[in-house]
Amino acid sequence: MKLSNADRDRLDDYLMNRLEAADRKVVEQLIASDPDWKEAFEQQQLLKSGLAQSHLVNRLNQLRDLEKKRTGGGDLPGESALKADGEAGRPENVPMEHEEIPDVQALRYHSLMQVTRRLRGMEDRRKSDGVRPKGGRRRWLWGLGVAASVILVVGLGLWMRPKEPYRNQYLLAHFNEYVLHNKTRSTEPQPGPKNWKGYDLYVLQDFQAAIPYLKEEWEINRDTLALFYLGVSYAGVGELEKSEKILEKLLKLENVDSQKLSKILN
Amino acid sequence: MTGENDIITRILAGDEAVLENIYLEQREPFIHWIKQQYQVPEEEGIELFQLAVVIFYDNVISGKLTELTSSIATYLFRIGRNKAFEYHRANQKKHQGGLEDTLLYHVAEENEVNKAEVEDNYRIMDEGMQQLGEPCRGIIHGFYVLRQTMDELAERLDYKNADTVKNLKYKCLKRLQKICEALKAQITVR
Known part of the structure; x- marks a missing residue:
């Protein structure tokens, strides 16, 4: 005698781990003591542990026999009978005596393959829609960012780099003509500034350093040569406007060769 | 997210x-x-x-x-x-x-289990389930893979009650067996 519908359901639940502990024990006892239960259980165990090809063929042959033996319903109803319509239920002529439990692991594999196919479909749609992979866009943006950073750094570097010192070519070529004091020092008192430092720095063509001393010398001591040197020094560092103003002052002073200064300003 | x-x-x-x-x-x-x-x-x-x-x-x-x-x-x-x-x-x-x-x-x-032993079964089941189509595939998948109860399946798939789904499941399994049998026969012939 085969298992009843209710027993099939119980075995189903047992194999799917849906039974409470007490019910599980009852089923286990039935499997151990009842040959029909044992057979049904072993069939499922074979399925679960994976049937070899011959086993599957045998099982399918058994199923084929079972189909032939079925009365009333005979074969599967049409597709429409599979659809729920509110009144759907098992037709009376469709027996349920020998429901086989499918290979759950094979169903699991199918389920995974279904997901795989869906994911592949998504991937294919991405490609056919011409969706640029996010990674690609990100790489492109990253590249753009790097390029912008490089440009910024190079620009800042150029902007912040030490500027080439201004070079007044004429002055440098004719500088000796612009040293008008006696560079030879003597222990004897000689005419000259009260503070030689501006003059000395000027002779060394360190105009930037010389400017404050020369300015002081002019403002305190009214040393016109210091004023001349100051004008030259301004021209030497590229501050031509200041140099021109000094030139205007020098034009009013007869003892200074203002023409000499105007040469380096042109 | x-x-x-x-x-x-x-x-x-x-x-x-x-x-x-x-x-x-x-x-x-x-x-x-x-x-x-x-x-x-x-x-x-x-x-x-x-x-x-x-x-x-x-x-x-x-x-x-x-x-x-x-x-x-x-x-x-x-x-x-x-x-x-x-x-x-x-x-x-x-x-x-x-x-x-x-x-x-x-x-x-x-x-x-050994992969070689189950490979054919798995591939046949995969192909069989694909041929089975809906609503059978959803019912079998829901019951055996997602472990949903008949009541849950009835609610999710919008059927009248659990008994309706139970009967459908039975028919679907029979259908699946037939499909798998045919697929197996094809493999055997080859």
Whole structure:
């Protein structure tokens, strides 16, 4: 005698781990003591542990026999009978005596393959829609960012780099003509500034350093040569406007060769 | 971002959109990571990502993963790391179908059986279920894979009651058996 519908359901639940502990024990006892239960259980165990090809063929042959033996319903109803319509239920002529439990692991594999196919479909749609992979866009943006950073750094570097010192070519070529004091020092008192430092720095063509001393010398001591040197020094560092103003002052002073200064300003 | 707390519940309830969301959200970081980690080309990175998502799905439906203790990204990375070698080996061996082969191996290994023994069965069942179509596929998948009860299936698939689904399940199984039988016969003839 085969298992009843209710027993099939119980075995189903047992194999799917849906039974409470007490019910599980009852089923286990039935499997151990009842040959029909044992057979049904072993069939499922074979399925679960994976049937070899011959086993599957045998099982399918058994199923084929079972189909032939079925009365009333005979074969599967049409597709429409599979659809729920509110009144759907098992037709009376469709027996349920020998429901086989499918290979759950094979169903699991199918389920995974279904997901795989869906994911592949998504991937294919991405490609056919011409969706640029996010990674690609990100790489492109990253590249753009790097390029912008490089440009910024190079620009800042150029902007912040030490500027080439201004070079007044004429002055440098004719500088000796612009040293008008006696560079030879003597222990004897000689005419000259009260503070030689501006003059000395000027002779060394360190105009930037010389400017404050020369300015002081002019403002305190009214040393016109210091004023001349100051004008030259301004021209030497590229501050031509200041140099021109000094030139205007020098034009009013007869003892200074203002023409000499105007040469380096042109 | 997909609410990570209810991902498992949604998958078990048969919500198919949740995997698509995970796919879209995690795709780029995963592929970027796996390419860096294993120096694999883009196409292989995509396949490994798909494999990781599928294994994640399997861990949920098989009851192995009941709660996410890390982020979904971390979980996928972990799977990727574990499966990368297996995939690479399958890919090299067969030159194609590395993903299918890795999944076959994965299910067989979990079930403690030899892959060669179950390979035909699994492929036949896969093809059979595809031919079966809806609503049968949803019912069988829901009952046996997602372990949903008849009541849950009736509610999800909008049937009148659990008995209706139970009867449909019976008919569907018969139909599936027929399809598988025919497929098996085709293989035997060859």
